[in-house]
Amino acid sequence: MQALRPLLNPPENEQILLAQAQKLAGFTLGELAALANLSIPNDLKRDKGWIGVLLELWLGASAGSKPEQDFAALGIELKTIPVDRFGRPLETTFVCVAPLTGNTGVVWETSHVRHKLKRVLWIPVEGERQIPLAERHIGTPLLWAPSEEEEQQLRMDWEELMDLIVLGQVERITARHGEVLQLRPKAANSKALTDAIGADGAPILTLPRGFYLKKNFTAALLANHFSL
Template identity: 50%
Template sequence: MQYDNPQALLDHAQSFAGSTLGELCERYKEQVPQQLLHKKGWVGQFIEMILGATSGSLAQPDFPDIGVELKTLPIDEQGRPLESTYVSVVPLIDIQGLCWENSVVRHKLMHVLWVPIVASREIPIEKRQIAMPFLWQPSVEQEQTLKQDFEDILDHVSMGGIEQVDARLGEILQVRPKAANSKALTDAIGPDGSTIKTLPRGFYLRPQFTKHCLQQYFTETQV
């Protein structure tokens, strides 16, 4: 599906507001999983499918023609994010020349379509409801903080300190392990500059930050 501009994508996404995942699955002839333990990415993939995202797992925004990334955001009934939001893989080797300006993280976060979904654990998957989607772009201050977080994390990686990086580092961006299991190891720079094996890592947005984005949007729309 082609969109001429971000507003056209937003209009389409907002047409789903108020619908449950079960209703949308019925409309698009999809099966609702019984549980998400082994299908953790199903909700995001389903929303990508019905909106016509084209990038899949490529290192670019989901809608490259208009430069917009799609992010589903599980929230509780009070509108609070339930988890951190995955952005992209943390590069652990061959990072010479990599900077904020040419990073996948920046490309993905410069324009985001947020699709909040009321998804508390006690709500059956088919009853989980789409809240109002909205477009977001970082302010100058937010991008500066994102850049600082990104550079701090990359400094640790380049100095062979990936094993010392945990979720406490970073004001907006944090690093978390991203692997199907503990055997899915990848190469990284070790403390002495040699190659070591470690779990893959991902860049994630902190829930406090996505909560701020939600509050900012809904405050603006009520003015």
């Protein structure tokens, strides 16, 4: 166990990154936190991003909260995904904050969503609530890029959602819009408002929104690669 060490610098290539991620598989969050001298919260209610922070530390991620990919030099984003005992995702996956103004002429090819999902290192983590946080195991990593069909699904949903935002319909969008990608409020509280365009074209204040991958998309992605 002592031979395992966090990567102190960003990995030079994806082989090094994947090899390090594979070494973490089978360890518990408590074991990795202890080896990295990181304290463990009682639960994730106030520390929702703690698992991501722990794995970024072990994998040498460089982005922090910057809008670039976690491993910018490699063009790879890190996504942890809580799964049940059958390897199925337990929640939707946050992709990025959605721009609610200044969207004239935006296209899928240069969108932030496509940039973030171009190449993803998925790390499944046990997520069932009855398992204490420290005892949850890390799963086998998956380095993924969307297939043509997956990209087409994402693109169609993104275009539909962005059309509604541009047309001033942001307040009408629900989590049911989109087959694989959804738009949902993303704010610490209801007072954190941001600028958007209203139905009559005038500026309004609304909750910030984020793009999320639906569970059906990530479930199929994991099932395809792990033959679940």
